[in-house]
Amino acid sequence: MRHLKFKSVFDIIGPVMIGPSSSHTAGAVRIGKIVHSIFGEKPTEVTFHLYQSFAKTYQGHGTDLALVAGVLGMDTDDPRIPQALELADKAKIKVFWRIHKNEKADHPNTALIEIKSETKAMRIKGVSIGGGAIRVTELNGFDIALNMNTPTFIIVHQDVPGMIARVTECLSTHDINIAQMNVTREHAGEKAIMIIEVDSHDADQALAEIKAIDLLHHVNFFD
Secondary structure, three states, X not given: OOOOOOOOOOOEEOOXXXXXXXXXXXXXXXXXXXXXXXXXXXXOEEXXXXXXXXXXXOOOOOHHHHHHHHHOOOOOOOOOHHXXXXXXXXXXXXXXXXXXXXXOOOOOEEEEXXXXXXXXXXXXXXXXXXXXXXXXXXXXXXXXXXXXXXXXXXXXXXXXXXXXXHHHHHHHHOOOOEEEEEEEEOOOOXXXXXXXXXXXXXXXXXXXXXXXXXXXXXXXXEO
């Protein structure tokens, strides 16, 4: 029988992260990756507010490295995860930690992430619900309920008339049904965000067409 050796809790097979808790590692990477996708540009500063279980074990379980890795755009199987803090420092991204061990939260594994660049700021709250699955519960102060274990489009676009119609028409053309949709914006006429949960896993053609839409800044599809 062949034995596999793992150097750290960040050695991964497929979607499962080997370590003390997939909630504290794989789930944390995915929360950070969602923030990376929604923000859509390199930040200058990130503040992580950690609650309850995340707050008590974030260094011991590597949650701090996982969250930063996700914000840098890494996936759960990226071998650079153990160097995430050093890579953030090299990229001149300031990282701060606010630990809230005894404050109530939506879930024991809750992270509220405040991310800033020279031109904008955003607040996103994510919850790691077990087995690497996550849920997004807040975006810029708006209560939302995104179960990110379902196929989801995250689209950053210019806030202009007709943009939502163009995206939804593209989905309709490819027989992709919308299960849930959230739309928010920074200010009228500036950047806006569409988060669209869909029923279909086969979205490659629709994704390519959406990316070609004018005044669309950033699009990701999480399957």
